[in-house]
Amino acid sequence: MSLQLGDTAPDFTAETTEGKINFYDYLGDSWGILFSHPADFTPVCTTELGKTALLQKEFAKRNTKVLAVSVDPLNQHKGWTKDINETQNCDVAFPIIADEDKTVANLYGMIHPNASTTATVRSLFIIGPDKKIKLIILYPASTGRNFNEVLRVLDSLQLTSNYSVSTPADWNPGEDVIVGTSISTEDAKKKFPKGVREVKPYLRYTPQPNL
Ligand code: BEZ
Helix, strand or coil, X not given: CCCCXXXXXXXXXXXXXXXXEEHHHHHCCCEEEEEECCCCCCHHHHXXXXXXXXXXXHHHHCCEEEEEEECCCHHHHHHHHHHHHHHHCCCCCCCEEECCCCHHHHHCCCCCCCCCCCCCCEEEEEECCCCEEEEEEEECCCCCCCHHHHHHHHHXXXXXXXXXXXXXXXXXXXXXXXXXXXCXXXXXXXXXXXXXXXXXXXXXEECCCCC
16 A cells, blocks of 8 residues: 555655665654655756755745655765756755665655666655655656645645645645635634635635735
């Protein structure tokens, strides 16, 4: 049975480019992103790790720690990191796990044998401070992920975990959000002093509450 939303993220200890790391200790009370790559020294992966490095400040602003996984060995990760920094004009400052024995890949179901029996697919997990899995995305090796979308989901997850709201299709931070269906419109008007716009009894919008 593969991991699903709401499951507890499995803990592990692994060798990384930043030394031996215990996942839960590394995360502490932060949010976490654990994401896998098919292989070192490959073009799409190089751009993905570069983009993540360029967004490091954005992840930090969101109290989110990033941890990459690749089944290649540590010495390759170190050489590849130099290439990533050089070609993507960045400074990779997050750890990359050297998951040679595929412990992490297997724990998180990152190998999909009908895609490849040896390489991981592009899996990405967002893990909350409660260590529960909040998001899983899976992309094939040929398609690089959209890391601005990952930030957008983090913003939505962090907002909706603090307020009784959800975010509509294509929502971006600063735009109106949807009032939770469990709240009556009358109560919503008290709870959201910036106003409630009722389109249908089940579809009510309010300005983003934490701005
Ligand atoms: C890439 O990162 O470019 C890649 C890796 C494995 C298979 C295909 C593409």
